[in-house]
Amino acid sequence: MQAITFWLICALAALIAEFMSGTFYLLVISAAFACGGLAAWLGAPELAQWLIASVGGAIGLILVRQRKRRQPRPQALPQDDPDWGRPVSIISLAPPRHARIHYRGAEWDAELLDDQLQAGGNGYIAGRDGNLFKISSQQPE
Numbered sequence: 001m002q003a004i005t006f007w008l009i010c011a012l013a014a015l016i017a018e019f020m021s022g023t024f025y026l027l028v029i030s031a032a033f034a035c036g037g038l039a040a041w042l043g044a045p046e047l048a049q050w051l052i053a054s055v056g057g058a059i060g061l062i063l064v065r066q067r068k069r070r071q072p073r074p075q076a077l078p079q080d081d082p083d084w085g086r087p088v089s090i091i092s093l094a095p096p097r098h099a100r101i102h103y104r105g106a107e108w109d110a111e112l113l114d115d116q117l118q119a120g121g122n123g124y125i126a127g128r129d130g131n132l133f134k135i136s137s138q139q140p141e
Helices: 003-021 024-041 046-070
Strands: 087-094 098-103 106-112 122-129 132-136
Touching (some): 003 046, 024 046, 087 132, 106 122
Parallel strands (some): 106 132
Antiparallel strands (some): 087 098, 087 122, 098 106, 122 132
16 A cells, blocks of 8 residues: 555544544544645655654644633523523622622522622622522613
8 A cells, every 4th residue: 555545544434433523633633634635746755754744733632622621611502501591699798809699498609790789788690600500780681
């Protein structure tokens, strides 16, 4: 088997696996194999082919990782959260902008989104970060 055939079969296999799994990393690996195939087609020695494919793959993976870091995390849609917009009772305030609330028969930690909320008053759940509810004085739509 010629070297270029080996590289192109590997590139095709990685590309098919990428289509089946949907992971972007396999597309980068496929491109790295294609770089090795291009080096073989240009007549580079076997060591250089492996080196070009490895460097191409490493650079591609670094670029994909940097791109993923720059993209913001998708926020959970409010429609998916059954607590969204539910009223709560504010038990006590804990500066800065934190409070204990009463909701569903239990006390929870909360972050206050505006300054109009006071202890003994009511607010509405406008978001959540894990078990920390975000409370607003206005009912979110």
